Amino acid sequence: MKNKNTLIRLMRFISPYKSYLIFALIFSAINIVFTLMTPVLIGRAIDTMIGKGKVNFSYLSIRIVQIIITVILAAITNYLVGRFSSKMTFEITKDLRDQLFAKYHALPLKYIDSHSHGDLMSRMIADIDLISDGLLQGFTNLFAGVATIIGTIGFMLAINIKIALIVIILTPISLIVSSQIATRVYKYFQEQLAIRGELSGYVEEMIGNQKVVKAFSHEEVNKAAFDEINQRLFVSGVKSQFLGALVNPSTRFVNAIVYAAVTIFGAFTVLNGGITVGALSSFLTYANQYTKPFNDISNVFTELETALACADRVFKIIDEDEIVEPRNASTIEHPQGDIKIDSLQFSYVPEKPLIEDFHLDVKAGQTIAIVGPTGCGKTTLINLLMRFYEPLKGTITIDGINIQDMDRHYMRSLYGMVLQDTWLFKGSIKDNIAYGSTNPTDEQIIQAAKNAHAHKFIMQLKDGYDALLQEEGSNLSQGQRQLLCIARIMLADPPMLILDEATSSIDTRTERQIQSAFDEMMKGRTTFIVAHRLSTIEKADKIIVMNDGHILEQGTHQELLAQHGFYHKLYYSQFDTATNS
Incomplete structure (x- = not known):
């Protein structure tokens, strides 16, 4: 049968x-x-x-x-x-x-x-x-x-x-x-x-x-x-x-x-x-x-x-069940970037809870840094913000609208995301930068590459912006691949940003240059930054310190240092030479 x-x-x-x-x-x-x-x-x-x-x-x-x-x-x-x-x-x-x-x-x-x-x-x-x-x-x-x-x-x-x-x-x-x-x-x-x-x-x-x-x-x-x-x-x-x-x-x-x-x-x-x-x-x-x-x-x-x-x-x-979008999906006419997370609960495996009773209120234009030890739930929180996974309980809203009432494609278009793991496809550098943007001009692509400090190395290639990348961009260094991914987001110019260890593969000098470009791009945009190098998030409006799926501490860099708590230990563990001097 x-x-x-x-x-x-x-x-x-x-x-x-x-x-x-x-x-x-x-x-x-x-x-x-x-x-x-x-x-x-x-x-x-x-x-x-x-x-x-x-x-x-x-x-x-x-x-x-x-x-x-x-x-x-x-x-x-x-x-x-x-x-x-x-x-x-x-x-x-x-x-x-x-x-x-x-x-x-x-x-x-x-x-x-x-x-x-x-x-x-x-x-x-x-x-x-x-x-x-x-x-x-x-x-x-x-x-x-x-x-x-x-x-x-x-x-x-x-x-x-x-x-x-x-x-x-x-x-x-x-x-x-x-x-x-x-x-x-x-x-x-x-x-x-x-x-x-x-x-x-x-x-x-x-x-x-x-x-x-x-x-x-x-x-x-x-x-x-x-x-x-x-x-x-x-x-x-x-x-x-x-x-x-x-x-x-x-x-x-x-x-x-x-x-x-x-x-x-x-x-x-x-x-x-x-x-x-x-x-x-x-x-x-x-x-x-x-x-x-x-x-x-x-x-x-x-x-x-x-x-x-x-x-x-x-x-x-x-025959597998697929994602079902809401019939009358909500949209935001003028996205501001007010994000509220209420009573969030999530786990990859039912018997191992990861995020429990999580609350967070982010105002439009704020830069939120998420820090904590490995496995504390930083990337999981990003996955939930982007609806790569669905929460077991609780809600996430953007400008007062539940993200589950939005079409996923629309909701994700509100974010620009740079991950630690780069992804480039087999094609020209120009096409890779333009991925995610609608019919950008060559001038816009070049300007985005300049903002990401990728223009210089691109022009050193034989065919410049028409140079063909191999699968996964394997004919470029890890840092160069990351610069192209950053240029891609700068070209897309989204209303909100997620930077998940976005500069982890880049040398310190180039990172400082890109950070200034990021600072410019983040103005007026709600931004989530996941970082292990705490020196990169000192200017954040709010730092969320996570451990075991919970928020332990939150505040500005100076406020958290003054508390002499978990963040204080985490921060100075990266600067032992500074504390010893």
């Missing part, structure tokens, strides 16, 4: 392209007619050459011309079948990928964070390719096989009923054998696909972090872990491929018996004058053509099980 439901869902993707399917089936039927006519014409041509000096050349010439015409028409229609079926396949594959990619964007960040990225990529690429190869391309093959069987039976019955009955009675045995094997293959293919996704995730993780692996000399340990996953994939693959490989030789064995029976019985029939030699030649060709579709159909069954297993993995993601 599960396979049936998955198959029905896949068939729905064909509906927009049913015209391609109809044309493919029509030309497939025509192709079969011409293909089946050829053995009859060959048999009749043979009958014109039986006996010395009894060759009817004029009749033979007609048959040869007819054979050439049917072969050419069969080739043309076969090309058209491939053209229409391929067009349908590529369109449906594109739709599947479009829907899955859109789903990835609609899923909560929690889902993406909790699943292997390599496995998600495997479903997008490898699994959908297998759906295409196994199901969609096999669909016309299945129709052609069934039509060929029906057509061949008709031609064989017209030639000789007794020999035709031998073929008809024996051949279905191969179909029974193949279907029995196919029903046992599905679970092994599902297991194989799951392990393949796990392997893809592990390889993606290790390749992306080779510097860390080599720094800790962890190559052998990682290789052992890879070998363990690879061995499980090997065992699962052997089982599934062995069962799948049994189908073809099993059906071929049955078909060989059928062909031998037809040859022997047909030879005696010719000797008894029941049919001509040409007719027997035609019959043997038909017997061979008749068994071939059963082989093709048996292969389709195996590929179908693979396709359904892949489709099931794809549909599991498509």
Whole structure:
């Protein structure tokens, strides 16, 4: 039943392209007619050459011309079948990928964070390719096989009923054998696909972090872990491929018996004058053509099980609950940046509370610094402000409007965010800076780069702003990548800012230069700064000191130092030399 439901869902993707399917089936039927006519014409041509000096050349010439015409028409229609079926396949594959990619964007960040990225990529690429190869391309093959069987039976019955009955009675045995094997293959293919996704995730993780692996000399340990996953994939693959490989030789064995029976019985029939030699030649060709579709159909069954297993993995993601936006989403006509957090409660794992009963009132234009030890909830608070995660309880409002009443895209457009981890895509420097802005001019892009102190190093590159970045901007230093991300935000010019360790990868001299640009950009804007280097947040209007998801202290830099509390210890722990002097 599960396979049936998955198959029905896949068939729905064909509906927009049913015209391609109809044309493919029509030309497939025509192709079969011409293909089946050829053995009859060959048999009749043979009958014109039986006996010395009894060759009817004029009749033979007609048959040869007819054979050439049917072969050419069969080739043309076969090309058209491939053209229409391929067009349908590529369109449906594109739709599947479009829907899955859109789903990835609609899923909560929690889902993406909790699943292997390599496995998600495997479903997008490898699994959908297998759906295409196994199901969609096999669909016309299945129709052609069934039509060929029906057509061949008709031609064989017209030639000789007794020999035709031998073929008809024996051949279905191969179909029974193949279907029995196919029903046992599905679970092994599902297991194989799951392990393949796990392997893809592990390889993606290790390749992306080779510097860390080599720094800790962890190559052998990682290789052992890879070998363990690879061995499980090997065992699962052997089982599934062995069962799948049994189908073809099993059906071929049955078909060989059928062909031998037809040859022997047909030879005696010719000797008894029941049919001509040409007719027997035609019959043997038909017997061979008749068994071939059963082989093709048996292969389709195996590929179908693979396709359904892949489709099931794809549909599991498509069926995941996605983020639902409010119907009548609220907007702010003139965003000021008054933010209020009331009774906020959140945890990644239910049994481990992280943020509890959190309250914060931020006035428009204030700069709020969030400090505290690692794991205290600083980044989590930013995730909640940006609605990357949803709170379990409590509310966050912007200018008095609950952010859960806003559309996420609109709400996030109110913030400009610079993270510690940079993200650049493969493309020009100009396109990377313009990411997130609507049709900026070259002058605006250059000015943003100048404000971020990135212009100088950009102009030192061979192609300047048109220089192409490699994936993740790997042909730039970490500090240069960060400068481009800062330029991107300066160009976007949002009403509020979030700076999460934004200058952590930049040298002290450049940081001071950028800080002046930040100071200018932050004027009149509500800004949240997450920082470990406390010297960078001394000018903040309010410093929030967090620990274990709670606010321990809050106030200005001088007020917190005067309290001689947690912030005082945290601050001077970074300046031991200053306190000792």
